[in-house]
Each structure stands twice: as structure tokens, then as C-alpha cells.
Amino acid sequence: MEKKTVRGTGVVGGYAYAPAAWTRPAHLPPASTALIAEDDRPAEVERFKAAAETVAARFTERASAATGVATEVLGATAALARDRGWIRAASKLINGGESAEQATVKAIAQFVAQFEKVGGLMAERTTDLKDIRDRVVAELMGLPEPGVPQPTSPVVLCALDLAPADTAGLDPAMIKALVTKFGGPTSHTAIIARQLGIPCIVAASDLESVVEGVPILVDGTTGIITVEPDPAEADDLVKKDEELRAEIRAWSGPAALADGTPVQLLANVQDGAAARKASGSQAEGVGLFRTELCFLTAQTEPSVNEQARIYGEVFGAFPGKKVVVRTLDAGSDKPVPFANHEDEENPALGVRGIRLGWTNKGLIDRQLDAIAQAAEDNGVKDAWVMAPMVATVDEAFEFAAKCRERDLTPGIMVEVPAVAIMPHAFLKEVDFFSIGTNDLTQYTMAADRMSSNLATLTDPWQPAVLRLIQNTAAAGQEMGKPVGVCGEAAADPLLACILIGLGITSLSMATNAIPAVGVQLSKVTLEQCTEVADKVVASRNARDAKELAAELLG
Known part of the structure; x- marks a missing residue:
């Protein structure tokens, strides 16, 4: 008899098998039209x-x-x-x-x-x-708080959606996986599940058909939830997954494919503390320093000297190693108080990233001055700097010129499809690309990446997105310039193999995601990655692409 399955978007890989446990519902306040005296x-x-x-x-x-x-x-x-x-x-x-x-x-x-x-x-x-x-x-x-139950035996936690208080205090010994009806690939539920190291599926639209207490098998890679699976088969999958997790915990790097091809794995950081933590991991450097996250509460623009001190902490954490600094990616979902943000109907398509220079004269120049000073203060001879939200060749040319005036290595983020459509023209102006898969996906698919209703569209496995990545990486190979990925896609071990097969030269991710990616890469050759990547980009949809990669790469 065919097993019942529910499908969602897998955001943290792995298997879990346990009874379903639903969050406690919220309490409705008493209905009353009487006014308080x-x-x-x-x-x-x-x-x-x-x-x-x-x-x-x-x-x-x-x-x-x-x-x-x-x-x-x-x-x-x-x-x-x-x-x-x-x-x-x-x-x-x-x-x-x-x-x-x-x-x-x-x-x-x-x-x-x-x-x-x-x-x-x-x-x-x-x-x-x-x-x-x-x-x-x-x-x-005077009632108990709604939210997560306190199980005495392992469960798979099911919910319509999960708030920070629900996910932040979870015990991975009892909560074996998270599954939600809503939420997207970049939601805090996915982020914390990744930190806890437990499988996670979001946007499972039919999740409410799963009843409390029924045993379910969660496949966080493909996003498939199997209701009442064969116990022996489920136990076997979980056992193999536990063996893989033990291998991940023991992995010490550096990353290389099964044929010995080295792969550069880098860390995404937001400040000096995160960089110092990353320096104690297997990260070979920093692939994305999100400078705007240093200033989300700053009411006035820090001086060049103050900025240089902050940036210098990150350079100092990785002496002699690659550090890629992104200029302010402020605007839209990351407003910085001291920047002049216009009141826009659609901020995601508005004045953000490099466009802040249009409404904040000298802002980017002063930041580049600070980065150059930080590099000099820390003896960095090759400081890589990239601009976000570049959409025209003129923008790339002007940014590169400003960087070279300060002896900085210029690059740009590939987030706007315009860059991925004509990458050769942009690479003539800059020395490297870094693909931001979160924004590239939302702009390619015309879907807000924060909308849980559109989670299937904002999946980086979408073939259209993979084709743009392939086109961009091919241009980098032809012109001898590196093309990395620094979006959430790089932290997906299976997708990491596909990205390498498409020609990506480095992967940057959250520090705690590096070992899982390193282990997965060690099990495949470059030839395998390339062959499977060519087949995956020809898939009909994101689900087929992911399932094909899982089948061919194991």
C-alpha cells in the first residue's frame, strides 16, 4: 500500500523518525462589548x-x-x-x-x-x-503560555509557524525535527534548526493532515514527510544519518573532493566576535563580512576611524587569509538609522545596497576609506571588497575605480539577474563575483523571499536560478576570475556539490554549516559534480532538481 506523504521545502538536511507533536494553541481573549469603567x-x-x-x-x-x-x-x-x-x-x-x-x-x-x-x-x-x-x-x-510542549520522549515538532521563543529553547535530544506549514528557507526557524543540527522542513501546506502522536519520517533534504512509514526502514535511515552526523562532528578540514580537488570553504560573519569564532573553525577565511549588521542601531554614521577599528577586528581574526568585505547592504529588510532611507512602496526593489550612494553623498567613499585603513593597520596586502545590488556595468566600473584608488581588490555581488545574464561585461570591470543566492532567487522568481506562501518559488534549487549561476560561473572560468557563492544555498551540502559542478570556486556560509558541507564534498569527485549539475539544471522544477541530485549523489 502506498504510504501517505506530505511535501514541503527541506531547509536543513537529515532524517528523523518519531511521533508528531503539535504546539499548544493560543488562547482567545473573552469576547465582550462592555467598556471598562x-x-x-x-x-x-x-x-x-x-x-x-x-x-x-x-x-x-x-x-x-x-x-x-x-x-x-x-x-x-x-x-x-x-x-x-x-x-x-x-x-x-x-x-x-x-x-x-x-x-x-x-x-x-x-x-x-x-x-x-x-x-x-x-x-x-x-x-x-x-x-x-x-x-x-x-x-x-492566568493561563499557561502557548507554544512548544515539553515531551518526555523524542518527537517531531509540528506547527503552523514557530516564533523565536518556540525554537530558541528546544532540546535536540527530545525535538528530533521541525516541520511547519508556513515559513521560508531563510526564516529564523530554519536558522535555529541549523544551529541545533536537526532536520527542518518549512512550507508543508498539507501538514495539518498529520495528527498528534502518529509516527512520521522526516527527510530534511528532499522535504518529504512520510506518515506511518515502515519502522525498520525508518530506523535504518535514521541510523545511517546518525553515522553521518558522527562523521561531520569528526571532520577537521580542509575541504577537498574525493579526487583531491580542493574546495575553498569560507565563513559568513557580521562582526569581530563572529570572525574570531570562525577563525577557530575549519573556515579558510571570510567570504562575506556583512558590514551593515555592525550598524543596525547606530543613529549617526561612525567616523572613518571608528569604522576602521570595527573592520580591523575581522581582518585581525584571519591574518594572511582571504577576507571579503561587503559594503553596506542597507535598505529593504536591513534599515540602518544613519542612512537616508526613502519611504518606498517596494523597498526590496528600491534604494538599497550600492544605490544608497545616490541619496547619501560620500557614504560609500567613506566606508571604502575605512576598509583601506583597516587593511593597512592589519598588514592586509589584498583586501577584497564587493558592492551589493549592482545592476549596471557603469555601477561596476565606478565602484571598481574607487576600490583601485585605495589599493582594494574590487568585486560585486551577483544578486540582480542583469549581472548573471551578461556576466562577461561586468567581469571586464571587476576582479571577482560573489553570488548572493537569496536575493538572486527572489528577483529571478519575482517572489519575496520572506513570504512563506512563496517558499517553493524562493527555493535556490529552482532550475532558472541554477542556470543563471551556471552562466555566471562559466564566464568566470573563461575570464580566469573567481566566482563564489555566499547565500544560504552554500550551506546546503547537496546543493554545494551542484554549485561546484556548475563551476563555483568558493562557498561561504554560517560557520557551523561548514563541516556538513565538507563531509558531503569529500564523497564526490569533480566529474560526478559536473555530470550531475548538467542534469539538474535541466529539471522541470526545484523539487525534481533536488530529488535528482539526491538520487545521483546519494
Whole structure:
């Protein structure tokens, strides 16, 4: 008899087999049209503020007990729970006669609507807002917090979506995999699942057909959930997966294919602390230094000297090794306070990245001055610098000229399809490419990468995206210039093999993803990667491409 399966988008590979366990539902506030008496409203405001602070304090406490990305995620959610904007909005509603519960719901609804309109990372945070709403309402009603159950035996956690508080405190000994109906490849659920080292599937539209307690097999690579599989077959797959994980834990690098071909694996970092952590890993350098993440809270532009000090920490963590610095990729989902961001209807297609130079005279020049100073201060003879969101050859020419004036090695991000369509023209101007697969995918497929409804379109396995990568890498090979990948795609061990087969020369990813990619690459030859890549790009869709690669590369 054919087994029942549910399909989603696999974002963290591996197998898990355990009973399904659903998150606890949120509590609805009591429906009431009666207004709070005017004399009682000040006390009601205080009752609301106390509940909101209790919820925020729990996030802060969990943040202090967590590690890595989980600490950052929970800390950000605690700050959001204390945000004066929504607290003020709810208090105003209470002073108008609403109960604390109803005011919480209505105030959060206002901000959810605003965030959804902005789109990008702000739209992604609506899950956090709704989670805060549900926890505050539960506190006001004297009920247990909604969210993740506390299992006493291993389970696969199923949910419509997961908020930071749900994922950040998970015990991988009990939660063997994460599966959600919503969410996308770059959601925090995927990021934390990767940190925990457990399989993860998002955008599984039929997930609600899986009932509580039924045993399921999760394949985080292909995105397939098998309901009530053959126990012996499932156990065998999980056992082999555990053996692979042990191999990953023991891997020490450097990366090379089975035929001895070396592969450069680099780390994505956002500051000196992350760079120092990466320097203790198998990373051979930094393939993406996200400079804008250093300044997300800076109200005024740091001086050249201050910027140089910050950049110097990253150069200093990898003396004598490759460090690729990306100039400010601010705008859209990463607004930087000191940059002049216009109020745009569609910021993802607006003034962001290198285009900030249009509205912020001298901003990029001063950053390049700081990078050059940091390189000189740290004895870096070959500092690689790349610009994001380049769309025209003129932009590439002008940026390269500014870099060469400062003895910096110029490159550009390949995010806009225009570059991938005519790569030779751009490579005449710069010395290297780095493909940002997250943005290249969303622009190629005309799909917001933060939209869970479009997760199947924003999958980097889309054949159209792979063809653009192939076209770009081929130009690099013909012109003798390196073409790397620094998007989330590089952290997918199976896709990493395909990228090498397409002609990519380096892969940059989150530090903790490097060993899994290194182990997978060690099992294949360059000939295999090339042959399979040629077949995969001819696939009909992303699902077929991924399943074909899994079949041919094991």
C-alpha cells in the first residue's frame, strides 16, 4: 500500500523518525462589548503593562540561558515585547474603554498590518508580534503560555509557524525535527534548526493532515514527510544519518573532493566576535563580512576611524587569509538609522545596497576609506571588497575605480539577474563575483523571499536560478576570475556539490554549516559534480532538481 506523504521545502538536511507533536494553541481573549469603567482604566493599564513586562522578562531570561543565534533571537523578541510603540497603542485603547486582553489583540493587529506593508524582514517579524500577543493574553487570563510542549520522549515538532521563543529553547535530544506549514528557507526557524543540527522542513501546506502522536519520517533534504512509514526502514535511515552526523562532528578540514580537488570553504560573519569564532573553525577565511549588521542601531554614521577599528577586528581574526568585505547592504529588510532611507512602496526593489550612494553623498567613499585603513593597520596586502545590488556595468566600473584608488581588490555581488545574464561585461570591470543566492532567487522568481506562501518559488534549487549561476560561473572560468557563492544555498551540502559542478570556486556560509558541507564534498569527485549539475539544471522544477541530485549523489 502506498504510504501517505506530505511535501514541503527541506531547509536543513537529515532524517528523523518519531511521533508528531503539535504546539499548544493560543488562547482567545473573552469576547465582550462592555467598556471598562473610566475609574478602573488606570488599573487596567497597569495590569496590561505588568503582563507585557512579565512576558518580556521571560524572553530575557531565556536569552541569558541560550547560546549562539538563539540568544540574539530571544533578546530581539524581548526588546520587541517592551517596544514603547505597541505598549502605548494598547494603553491608549484601554484608556478608551477596551479590556487589557482586547487592547493587546487590537494593538498588535495594527503593528502586524504595518509590518506586512513594509515587507521583507519586517514582515517576517509579524510571527514574533503574534507570539507576543498570545503570551500576553495568556498571562492576562492566568493561563499557561502557548507554544512548544515539553515531551518526555523524542518527537517531531509540528506547527503552523514557530516564533523565536518556540525554537530558541528546544532540546535536540527530545525535538528530533521541525516541520511547519508556513515559513521560508531563510526564516529564523530554519536558522535555529541549523544551529541545533536537526532536520527542518518549512512550507508543508498539507501538514495539518498529520495528527498528534502518529509516527512520521522526516527527510530534511528532499522535504518529504512520510506518515506511518515502515519502522525498520525508518530506523535504518535514521541510523545511517546518525553515522553521518558522527562523521561531520569528526571532520577537521580542509575541504577537498574525493579526487583531491580542493574546495575553498569560507565563513559568513557580521562582526569581530563572529570572525574570531570562525577563525577557530575549519573556515579558510571570510567570504562575506556583512558590514551593515555592525550598524543596525547606530543613529549617526561612525567616523572613518571608528569604522576602521570595527573592520580591523575581522581582518585581525584571519591574518594572511582571504577576507571579503561587503559594503553596506542597507535598505529593504536591513534599515540602518544613519542612512537616508526613502519611504518606498517596494523597498526590496528600491534604494538599497550600492544605490544608497545616490541619496547619501560620500557614504560609500567613506566606508571604502575605512576598509583601506583597516587593511593597512592589519598588514592586509589584498583586501577584497564587493558592492551589493549592482545592476549596471557603469555601477561596476565606478565602484571598481574607487576600490583601485585605495589599493582594494574590487568585486560585486551577483544578486540582480542583469549581472548573471551578461556576466562577461561586468567581469571586464571587476576582479571577482560573489553570488548572493537569496536575493538572486527572489528577483529571478519575482517572489519575496520572506513570504512563506512563496517558499517553493524562493527555493535556490529552482532550475532558472541554477542556470543563471551556471552562466555566471562559466564566464568566470573563461575570464580566469573567481566566482563564489555566499547565500544560504552554500550551506546546503547537496546543493554545494551542484554549485561546484556548475563551476563555483568558493562557498561561504554560517560557520557551523561548514563541516556538513565538507563531509558531503569529500564523497564526490569533480566529474560526478559536473555530470550531475548538467542534469539538474535541466529539471522541470526545484523539487525534481533536488530529488535528482539526491538520487545521483546519494
